[in-house]
Amino acid sequence: MINGQIRDKEVRLIGESGEQLGIMSSKDAYKLAQDAELDLVKISPKAQPPVCKIIDYGKYKYELARKEKEAKKKQKTVELKEVRLSPNIETNDLNTKINNAKKFISKGNKVKVTLRFRGREMAHAMQSKRVLDDFAKQLEDIAVIEKPAKMEGRSMSMVLTEKR
CATH class of the missing domain: 3.10.20.80 (Translation initiation factor 3 (IF-3), N-terminal domain)
Known part of the structure; x- marks a missing residue:
């Protein structure tokens, strides 16, 4: 006034x-x-x-x-970047995705790793969880799991953030 x-x-x-x-x-x-x-x-x-x-x-x-x-x-914004995988991903493709995720995490962003299932792949969803586990294990030196792997419709996803 x-x-x-x-x-x-x-x-x-x-x-x-x-x-x-x-x-x-x-x-x-x-x-x-x-x-x-x-x-x-x-x-x-x-x-x-x-x-x-x-x-x-x-x-x-x-x-x-x-x-x-x-x-x-001075405010820092944290973006959520997504990395999409499939259950039958090959090793070199997985390494490429891991390198992308490392870049995102090193810039201070969160990474949502999504495992998409198509057709009959849904029947083997729990066996495919190992892909997400391997992904997290390879990034464990720079990242921690903020949100563990969870089924959401036809995809399974988890969120990784930078280690503090």
Whole structure:
């Protein structure tokens, strides 16, 4: 809230250079802000009494937006990458998939390893679980199993994350 929108009887006022001006009525605080040709901005509405500051509102909004943008830059996003396998995958193909998963994990992403079943392969789903177990075993030096292998419809999947 700014200027005339502030309806509280009393507010704690902070001057434009950051000094405490004490508790006063919101009308008096608004007059002080007008004399300084600045805005009265409610900074902490939940405080008792609410805290208001005499500042340039446009500059204040710009600073808030800049701080928010800076915080967003420092935030690290973790993506979930998927590696698809089939139950009768050959050794060299499996090694290629393992190398891809290593790349993803080293970049800080999670890896979802999915074993897709087609047709009659569904009858041997539990025997095919060994493919996922081998996959996890080969990556155990850099990754841990976050979510163990589980059947979901016609596929079995598990999630691997970086070791901490």
